[in-house]
Amino acid sequence: MSVLKGKKILLGISGGIAAYKTASLVRLFIKSGAEVKVVMTPASKDFITPLTLSTLSKNPVFSDFYQEEDENPIWNNHVDLALWADLFIIAPATANTLSKMANGNCDNLLLAVYLSAKCPVYFAPAMDLDMYKHPTTIANFHKLQLFGNQMIPAEKGELASGLSGEGRMAEPETILDFLEKDWQDKLPLKGKKILITAGPTYEAIDPVRFIGNHSSGKMGYAIANKAFEWGAQVILISGPTHLQVNYPEIEVHRVTTASEMLESCKDNFESVDIIIAAAAVADYKPKVVSEQKIKKSDLEIDIVLEKTTDILAYMGAHKKKQFLVGFALETENEFQNALQKIEKKNLDLIVLNSLNDTGSGFGTSTNKVTLITKSFEKEERPLQSKEAVAEDILNKIIQNYEV
Structure with a gap:
């Protein structure tokens, strides 16, 4: 290309x-x-x-x-x-x-x-x-x-x-x-290898049903395409989505569950320079997955949930030279929650967006974000296309990345 x-x-x-x-x-x-x-x-x-x-x-x-x-x-x-x-x-x-x-x-x-x-x-x-x-x-x-x-x-x-x-x-x-x-x-990212996660994860209840979320993967895919255009070698780990990357040279790993995404991240973690965790990973999964479809009845059904492994926290604990970017989708106390996430998960940059902002969040073609560095410097960006947001995120990484 x-x-x-x-x-x-x-x-x-x-x-x-x-x-x-x-x-x-x-x-x-x-x-x-x-x-x-x-x-x-x-x-x-x-x-x-x-x-x-x-x-x-x-x-x-x-x-x-x-x-x-x-x-x-x-x-x-x-x-x-x-x-x-x-x-x-x-x-x-x-x-x-x-x-x-x-x-x-x-x-x-x-x-x-x-x-x-x-x-x-x-x-x-x-x-x-x-x-x-x-x-x-x-x-x-x-x-x-x-x-x-x-x-x-x-x-x-x-x-x-x-x-x-x-x-x-x-x-x-x-x-x-x-x-x-x-x-x-x-090209500003020439010679850099970037790992990006995108989309939702699905956690099975039975062979038919699952726990998931409304993430479309658009933000992560936009970042992957733009990073490749800017010269990076890109690995995209994608949860279930209908989206396709624009360039066949992008290495795509398709997964379904949080555990599959974690294993794929582990396989590629050591070789990359930058990690952008844009996926909406399920925090919980059913403790027991029924082997057969659960039949409808008049009785209530209790589903016991257990925590999934926090992929972002794992990468923050194990990173060496990698520049780690996380996302925070919040509905209240947005800024304080984002700051806590930076410290708790050892992030270099966090991308904060709120479901309270019209045109922001899951499923839309636009986003409104605030970029916050590990030194708590913040930059608010206007509502714009996710492609433009991807450029803002990559520019912020370039400004703060230390070789």
């Missing part, structure tokens, strides 16, 4: 013969799972048509601040385009466009987008060999890299002038490899 999957890529095309290669580049980005939008300089349309790129990217192509031929022109907002992108690559980047980028000139839409960009910016130069080696061009390369832009060096080969040498734009496959490696190297 490409690390560019799900990324929003803005491709800027300036007016050089290498613009013809951008059709293949767009196709590679789409194949990697990215979403692509294209912004062109007016001159670049002499080398490749907006229709081609629009068809391949499945998005409108932008080249002017507004369409002059329209009776009711709509402004192409350069700021919106810049903020939309996760990464912006200018390819080909001609000597003219590079000079304008380096010196803050802004006479077309592509340059306005560049000056508004907050995401990582890459540029792939393309020009004749003497232009590529000229002192002003080299100075512009250095200046742009000092600004934080990433250069994808040109290759040697046959040039449009008929000469052969350095200046040929990197091939689309080379550009894709460069971007993937650069993003892979920068």
Whole structure:
């Protein structure tokens, strides 16, 4: 799977013969799972048509601040385009466009987008060999890299002038490899191995009935998917749920009972760096499980319950280098209960949420949490999607994780 999957890529095309290669580049980005939008300089349309790129990217192509031929022109907002992108690559980047980028000139839409960009910016130069080696061009390369832009060096080969040498734009496959490696190297959880528990556990009463809870597993699965996207090796131990992970590379262990989840945690505990216990594990189970279905009768039935092993407490007692995160779903005295849980179970971070908050808790697609560290520093987060909550949790772990 490409690390560019799900990324929003803005491709800027300036007016050089290498613009013809951008059709293949767009196709590679789409194949990697990215979403692509294209912004062109007016001159670049002499080398490749907006229709081609629009068809391949499945998005409108932008080249002017507004369409002059329209009776009711709509402004192409350069700021919106810049903020939309996760990464912006200018390819080909001609000597003219590079000079304008380096010196803050802004006479077309592509340059306005560049000056508004907050995401990582890459540029792939393309020009004749003497232009590529000229002192002003080299100075512009250095200046742009000092600004934080990433250069994808040109290759040697046959040039449009008929000469052969350095200046040929990197091939689309080379550009894709460069971007993937650069993003892979920068992933915040690269090299970390994370164990995540998710979902409910079910404790049998008889072959038909069980004791369980309303956990859907959505929060744990969202964390697992996001941790993988951020470069981690992920082991997900999941109780009964219909959910599936987004990435086949995530190692999933499906269990039913609290004892099965405990054993799976024990099997993987020693090898991981971070543990996020998002599962809603049953605190009690029937002491005796009937081998046959209990028949309905007019009599009351007494079911004797016994405690299950506290998985989070076990991991807190046995952890060495691991960073341990627990969850607390409370209905009263939320903050005090969470603080007690941090101390009692030797946690590094706890995620507190309350059933009193609308849109929070089991079964919803949103959550409202408070993140509390082992030093009792708390950060309240607003109601947001569980995917956004997953990012907040992982960011808090990164801030507090000590290698």
